[in-house]
Amino acid sequence: MTTIPGPKALVPFVSVDHMMQLVHRIGIRQMFRGIAAEIERDFQRWEKFDKTARIPAHHEHGVIELMPTADGEIYGFKYVNGHPRNARDGLQTVTAFGVLSDLATGYPILLSEMTILTALRTAAMSALTASYLAPKGSKVMAMIGNGAQSEFQSLAMQEIVGIDTVRLWDADPRATEKAARNLAGQGLTIVSCATAEEAIQGAQIITTATADKRNNTILTDNMVGQGVHLNAVGGDSPGKTELARGIVEKSTIFVEFPPQSRIEGEVQQMPPDHPVTELWQVMSGTAPGRISAEQVTLFDSVGFAVEDFAALRFVRGKALETGLHADLDMIADPDDPRDLYGMLMRAAP
Amino acid sequence: MTTIPGPKALVPFVSVDHMMQLVHRIGIRQMFRGIAAEIERDFQRWEKFDKTARIPAHHEHGVIELMPTADGEIYGFKYVNGHPRNARDGLQTVTAFGVLSDLATGYPILLSEMTILTALRTAAMSALTASYLAPKGSKVMAMIGNGAQSEFQSLAMQEIVGIDTVRLWDADPRATEKAARNLAGQGLTIVSCATAEEAIQGAQIITTATADKRNNTILTDNMVGQGVHLNAVGGDSPGKTELARGIVEKSTIFVEFPPQSRIEGEVQQMPPDHPVTELWQVMSGTAPGRISAEQVTLFDSVGFAVEDFAALRFVRGKALETGLHADLDMIADPDDPRDLYGMLMRAAP
Numbered sequence: 001m002t003t004i005p006g007p008k009a010l011v012p013f014v015s016v017d018h019m020m021q022l023v024h025r026i027g028i029r030q031m032f033r034g035i036a037a038e039i040e041r042d043f044q045r046w047e048k049f050d051k052t053a054r055i056p057a058h059h060e061h062g063v064i065e066l067m068p069t070a071d072g073e074i075y076g077f078k079y080v081n082g083h084p085r086n087a088r089d090g091l092q093t094v095t096a097f098g099v100l101s102d103l104a105t106g107y108p109i110l111l112s113e114m115t116i117l118t119a120l121r122t123a124a125m126s127a128l129t130a131s132y133l134a135p136k137g138s139k140v141m142a143m144i145g146n147g148a149q150s151e152f153q154s155l156a157m158q159e160i161v162g163i164d165t166v167r168l169w170d171a172d173p174r175a176t177e178k179a180a181r182n183l184a185g186q187g188l189t190i191v192s193c194a195t196a197e198e199a200i201q202g203a204q205i206i207t208t209a210t211a212d213k214r215n216n217t218i219l220t221d222n223m224v225g226q227g228v229h230l231n232a233v234g235g236d237s238p239g240k241t242e243l244a245r246g247i248v249e250k251s252t253i254f255v256e257f258p259p260q261s262r263i264e265g266e267v268q269q270m271p272p273d274h275p276v277t278e279l280w281q282v283m284s285g286t287a288p289g290r291i292s293a294e295q296v297t298l299f300d301s302v303g304f305a306v307e308d309f310a311a312l313r314f315v316r317g318k319a320l321e322t323g324l325h326a327d328l329d330m331i332a333d334p335d336d337p338r339d340l341y342g343m344l345m346r347a348a349p
Numbered sequence: 350m351t352t353i354p355g356p357k358a359l360v361p362f363v364s365v366d367h368m369m370q371l372v373h374r375i376g377i378r379q380m381f382r383g384i385a386a387e388i389e390r391d392f393q394r395w396e397k398f399d400k401t402a403r404i405p406a407h408h409e410h411g412v413i414e415l416m417p418t419a420d421g422e423i424y425g426f427k428y429v430n431g432h433p434r435n436a437r438d439g440l441q442t443v444t445a446f447g448v449l450s451d452l453a454t455g456y457p458i459l460l461s462e463m464t465i466l467t468a469l470r471t472a473a474m475s476a477l478t479a480s481y482l483a484p485k486g487s488k489v490m491a492m493i494g495n496g497a498q499s500e501f502q503s504l505a506m507q508e509i510v511g512i513d514t515v516r517l518w519d520a521d522p523r524a525t526e527k528a529a530r531n532l533a534g535q536g537l538t539i540v541s542c543a544t545a546e547e548a549i550q551g552a553q554i555i556t557t558a559t560a561d562k563r564n565n566t567i568l569t570d571n572m573v574g575q576g577v578h579l580n581a582v583g584g585d586s587p588g589k590t591e592l593a594r595g596i597v598e599k600s601t602i603f604v605e606f607p608p609q610s611r612i613e614g615e616v617q618q619m620p621p622d623h624p625v626t627e628l629w630q631v632m633s634g635t636a637p638g639r640i641s642a643e644q645v646t647l648f649d650s651v652g653f654a655v656e657d658f659a660a661l662r663f664v665r666g667k668a669l670e671t672g673l674h675a676d677l678d679m680i681a682d683p684d685d686p687r688d689l690y691g692m693l694m695r696a697a698p
Contacts, residue, residue, distance in 0.1 A: 008440060009365065015678040016358065020696035028693075050406055057399055057419045059452045064424050066415050070406045075413050079426075079448065081455020087686045091357060091454055095680045099428065103408045105440055106430020115681035119689055151690035175687055182690050328677075329364040331444045332464035337436045338524055340468055341500035341531050344377075347369035 009333030012325040014112035014315055022315070022324050023116070032156040034318075035124040038310035046280035048072055049306055053260045061085045062093075063237060069305035075101040076309040078114055082237065094118065094148070100312050107331060110316045114308065119149060121311035122303060123156035126231050130161045130205055132282050132289040133254060133297040134229035138204035139164050144196055144218055144242075145210035145234055146170035146179035153207050153233065154179075158188055161205070165189040169199035171210075197223060208242045209233040221246030226294040233301045237264050243298075245269045251298035254279050254289075256307070265300040276300070358682030361674040363461035363664060371664070371673050372465070381505040383667075384473040387659035395629035397421055398655055402609045410434045411442075412586060418654035424450040425658040427463055431586065443467065443497070449661050456680060459665045463657065468498060470660035471652060472505035475580050479510045479554055481631050481638040482603060482646040483578035487553035488513050493545055493567055493591075494559035494583055495519035495528040502556050502582065503528075507537055510554070514538040518548035520559075546572060557591045558582040570595030578639075579647040586613050592647075594618045600647035603628050603638075605656070614649040625649070 014022070023031055042049070054065040062083030069076055080096035087093050096114035101107060130138070141163045143150050147170070154166045166188050170176045180190050193199040196218055200206050206228055210218060221244050224230070230251060234242045243266050253276045255261035262268060267276060279299075281287035290297050319325040334343035363371070372380055391398070403414040411432030418425055429445040436442050445463035450456060479487070490512045492499050496519070503515045515537050519525045525541050532539050542548040545567055549555050555577055559567060570593050573579070579600060583591045592615050602625045604610035611617060616625060628648075630636035639646050668674040683692035 013677070016681045017678050017696070020693055021698070023693060024697050052404065055401065055404055055415070055417060057417060057424050057452065059421075061453050062455055064419075064450055064452065064455050066404070066417055066426060068404060068406060068415055070413075072408075075406050077415060077428075079457070081450070083453075083455045086454055089454075090684075090686060091456065092681060092683070092686050092689070095455060095457075097457070097679055101413060101430070103406065103413065104410050104432075105435055105438075106411055106413050106432045106444060107440065108428070108444075108446070113679055113681065116689065116693060147687040148689040178685070178688055178691065182688070182694065328362070329366050330446055330462055332365045332441060332462065334441070335439075336527070337439065337441050338496040339527055339531070340441070340465065340497040342527070344369055344372060344465060345531065347366070348373050349370070 008107055009329065009331040010327040011108045011111050011330045012316070012319060013328045014110070014319050014325050016113045016116065018319065018324045019113050019116045022318055022322065025322055025324065026318060028155060029159045031120055032124045032127065032159050034314050035121050035311050036128040036160055038314045039121070039125055039307050040128055040283055042306050042310045043280040043283040046284070051257055053263065054305070067305040067308060069309050070103055073103055074313070075103045076312050078305065078308040080114070080118065098308055098312050100316060110312060111328060112312060112315055117311050117315060119152045121307050122149060122233060123152035125307050126153055126207065126233060126299065126301060127156035127160035129254065129279060129299045130157060130229055130231060133299060134161060135204045135227055135290070135293060138229065140167065140203045141165070141205040141207055142167045142169070142200040142203035144169055144199060144206065144208040146175040147209065149209040149233060150179045151182045153209060154183055154188060155186065157205065158186070163205065165191065167191045167193050167199040167201070167203060169193040169196050203228070205229045205231060207231040207233060210242055217244040218242060219247060220244045224296060226296065228296050230296065230298040231301065232266050232298060238268060241266050241269060248298065251296045252277065253298045253300050254282065255300050256302060256304035260304060261300055261302055264302045266298065267300050357456055358678065358680040359676040360457045360460050360679045361665070361668060362677045363459070363668050363674050365462045365465065367668065367673045368462050368465045371667055371671065374671055374673065375667060377504060378508045380469055381473045381476065381508050383663050384470050384660050385477040385509055387663045388470070388474055388656050389477055389632055391655050391659045392629040392632040395633070400606055402612065403654070416654040416657060418658050419452055422452055423662070424452045425661050427654065427657040429463070429467065447657055447661050449665060459661060460677060461661060461664055466660050466664060468501045470656050471498060471582060472501035474656050475502055475556065475582060475648065475650060476505035476509035478603065478628060478648045479506060479578055479580060482648060483510060484553045484576055484639070484642060487578065489516065489552045490514070490554040490556055491516045491518070491549040491552035493518055493548060493555065493557040495524040496558065498558040498582060499528045500531045502558060503532055503537060504535065506554065507535070512554065514540065516540045516542055516548040516552060518542040518545050552577070554578045554580060556580040556582060559591055566593040567591060568596060569593045573645060575643040575645065577645050579645065580650065581615050581647060582650045587617060590615050590618060597647065600645045602626065602647045602649050603631065604649050605651065605653035609653060610649055610651055613651040615647065616649050
């Protein structure tokens with residue numbers, strides 16, 4: 001005899017295949033818009049959230065992190081790893097999955113793959129932030145680092161900010177070729193560049209998404225002129241930065257959650273009291289974004305739990321709407337909650 | 350077109366149904382022995398583990414917690430909730446699931462239900478600890494609180510410590526009836542008692558497993574005589590205790606992980622420097638357990654991540670050995686790790 005779990009005991013599960021189908025069903029551009037709208041909504045009610053720095057477990061080759069948050073009604077967390085060396089062995093450097101739960105009962109209400117979803121939400125967050133900070137009418141983005149994030153960043157910036165040109169550069173030309181191939185036919189002018197200096201020529205937005213786990217100053221101070229928006233995606237752990245200190249010094253810095261950003265972001269290079277502006281304040285109108293055309297703005301992106309929470313909420317709605325999920329028998333569901341043992345015994349073959 | 354995930358992208362999943370089948374395949378007594386052996390092994394190499402207090406998210410009706418740990422090679426965490434009010438609505442007060450991962454790559458290697466597994470490991474931990482602390486030749490256990498944990502505790506103590514009699518009491522006589530019915534025919538003498546005082550008559554081991562989220566002193570000081578082992582399972586969060594302060598005061602207290610126990614355990618009633626003994630030291634022979642027949646020993650059980658880690662390792666081995674698992678398409682697995690976007694686009698219908 002097997003038991004038939006009740007509806008509360010079944011958790012909707014969005015697999016990698018479901019997620020890919022969902023992207024094609026909805027359209028990747030609508031996914032960016034939908035996730036960005038949820039992130040903006042959640043940043044505008046920032047004070048409702050339980051916020052905590054992520055909880056890491058370190059290994060010489062990488063880190064595994066848990067990123068929990070809750071808004072008083074829904075709880076969510078993401079499991080994510082970062083293992084730069086994985087790529088050499090044919091594995092993803094970042095994989096992730098996430099869970100949403102009903103905080104009033106503790107029952108999970110969604111389990112979802114988040115490797116693809118993290119790429120989508122990271123790009124959506126970058127583009128949403130650029131829509132507040134980049135110079136008005138930005139058309140050209142330099143994309144420094146042409147790995148797994150680069151196409152997502154480019155398309156989200158096109159959809160949400162309205163750029164029409166992406167200038168690609170990577171230390172490995174094969175990565176640039178791959179990104180150029182993937183981005184062809186999307187209405188973007190793609191320029192493959194031989195150096196980082198060349199890539200940033202004429203760019204109003206400079207996105208960096210490199211993955212080395214070390215301080216790696218691809219951009220130096222004299223390369224970055226006035227009136228640029230920097231979108232620094234790749235530096236996201238202690239000892240892992242992408243920008244020279246001089247660039248960080250001359251920028252107005254915008255962050256997600258300061259206690260986390262000061263440890264993990266580009267701003268880790270600065271003293272602990274270096275001024276930063278919280279993005280939720282910009283999005284809710286209580287702090288200024290870009291205040292002049294000459295200003296260098298820096299989104300010191302490290303990724304925060306509230307962004308994953310917003311993305312998971314969006315996916316849950318769409319998965320239930322489209323039926324693109326499986327139902328996992330994850331929660332024991334005895335008829336009498338005090339009789340877990342009886343349920344177990346009645347399941348004897 | 351759907352993608353066929355590679356083997357690394359598939360995560361073995363042990364559902365509630367798989368877990369129940371596994372218990373019947375192996376036998377619940379062998380499950381207790383196997384899990385207790387893994388816990389003992391892990392407590393004996395305690396210093397290898399990353400240890401952190403659990404990370405809670407609170408709600409007026411309960412709490413959701415993450416409990417991560419790692420031994421340098423394997424990473425694990427448990428998601429668990431505690432919502433006492435759930436029982437009124439026909440839901441489990443405690444539900445749980447857990448994950449193991451390869452710390453060197455960050456890839457998950459097991460997702461398992463843990464509602465049933467937590468009940469098994471909690472009982473295995475109680476019995477393992479009693480095998481170190483209870484008076485030699487203990488035969489009689491009082492079981493105070495006859496909810497979901499009571500049968501597991503009774504059977505594990507029978508299997509590992511060798512008790513032959515369980516004296517049941519619960520504020521709700523229907524819970525006692527349920528436990529007595531479930532425990533019939535297992536070689537235990539079952540005595541259903543009308544009061545807690547009656548239940549502890551002649552008991553060498555007193556197990557308390559009540560679930561109210563408040564300080565709830567079912568046992569008072571003058572009820573507990575010399576030479577008893579107290580196994581306090583139910584008190585496990587701030588403001589939730591089961592024993593009168595006088596009992597805690599006269600006991601030699603043994604705990605899992607002091608920083609967590611001092612917040613969540615019975616010992617929260619005492620000053621922050623009140624002496625406690627760490628169980629890993631007892632199990633590895635560097636601290637004494639019971640030192641006299643008259644001593645009152647108290648296992649101030651709150652449940653620690655290393656116990657879940659040990660239980661998950663045991664389950665993974667048995668699930669792979671028996672085939673009692675499904676394989677979840679949880680990890681995106683592009684041929685080229687830098688080409689997540691290309692994988693997504695090639696999955697177009």
